[in-house]
Amino acid sequence: MNPEQTHALGYGRVDDDPNVSVLLGTMDETGRWEATLQLRRWEQEQLRLRPGQRLLDVGCGLGDAAVALAGDLGDTGLAVGVDLSVAMVVGARSRSRVRHRSARFAVGDAHRLAAPDRCFDVVRSERTLQWVASPETAVAEMVRVLRPGGLLSLIDTDWSTFAIDVGDSSFAQRVHDAMQVERRRPSTIGSRLVDLIRDAGLLVVGQTTATQRWTSWNPDESPTPEGCFSMSSLAEDLVDVGELDKCDVDQFVSTIHTAARAGRFSMALTIFGAVAVI
Ligand SMILES: C[S@@+](CC[C@H](N)C(=O)[O-])C[C@H]1O[C@@H](n2cnc3c(N)ncnc32)[C@H](O)[C@@H]1O
Known part of the structure; x- marks a missing residue:
């Protein structure tokens, strides 16, 4: 496997990658980010889950968040995770068996949930809307399966907040400019979660942000900063939006690697959370 090629297809089509x-x-790795841990703690406090409730996690990935929340649902409650990727669902099933929680996992598409109307007390979705073709359709589906009075929790990244510092402000500005535009996916959805929720007719009852910071990275020990894409992949993003010539990609990557080796590297990314009642 070559991490340099990762995210060519990304989390929109995991099984084909x-x-x-x-x-x-x-x-x-992203599950260990301080920002992720902070947002999941915040979400758990907001949701105040009770034994016997039913929770749905849309785009559940390896299911760790659903399994953790299932602990609050007791033996009579149920957490259901759905994900488009068979590999993710297989991984989630195997982890949840080990941890003996009331959690079930199934393959499913956020745009067409295979669940009846109004059958969940809580629906959550974390870092998934940025990968779906239509976030509005996915949110409408989440709302459809929520019972009256139920809670919707959305957590997502806004890549327009991404900042990189390698000791060169013009370099940082180019990356910043490139990140302001949505490319092949809704990569800036994080800061639009509240609007998305309100447009779906729900009342926002809580919102927050958490910023993940990388203050050092040794490219000789790890091909990417923890949980992040490779710097070649970042360069491709800049090429896509005309901020970098294809022939300058190697130079771009080596500038970052050299700065990181010299201890002049930091990055930041903000993730947004919102909880709403239907
Ligand atoms: C970045 S991962 C996040 C996983 C998990 N929510 C977490 O925070 O650890 C995005 C997940 O969304 C899933 N996904 C992408 N498109 C989807 C869709 N249309 N329906 C359901 N899941 C989808 C991917 O397979 C992947 O597991």
Whole structure:
């Protein structure tokens, strides 16, 4: 496997990606991010789950968040995770068996949930809307399966907040400019979660943000900063939006690697969370 090729298809089509195992491993890395842990703690406080409730996690990945929340649902409650990727669902099933929680996992598409109307008390979705073709359709489906008075929790990244510092402000500005536009997917959905929820007719009862920071990275020890894409992949994003010539990609990557080796590297990314009642 070659991490440099990771995210060619990304999390929109995990099972077709030549580096499925890298994508699965990255889920564990992003699950350890301080921002992720902070947002999941915040979400758990907001949701105040009770024994016997039913929770749905849309785009559940390896199911760790659903399994953790299932602990609040007791033996009579149920957490259901759905994900488009067979590999993710297989991984989630195997982890949940080990942890003996009331959690079930199934393959499913956020745009067409295979669940009846109004059958869940809580629906959550984390870092998935940025990968779906129509976030509005996916949210409408989540709302459809929520019972009256139920809670919707959305957590997602806004890649327009991504900042990189390698000791060169013009370099940082180019990356910033490139990240302001949505490319092949709704990569800036995080800061639009509240609008998305309100447009779906729900009342927002809580919102927050958490910023993930990388303050150092040794490219000789790890091909990517923890849980992040490779710098070649970042360069391709800049090429896509005309901020970098294809022939300058190697130079771009080596500038970052050299700065990181010299201890002049930091990055930041903000993730948004919102909870709403139907
Ligand atoms: C970045 S991962 C996040 C996984 C998990 N929610 C987490 O936070 O650890 C995005 C997940 O969304 C899933 N996904 C992408 N498109 C989807 C769709 N249309 N329906 C359901 N899941 C989808 C991917 O397979 C992947 O597991």
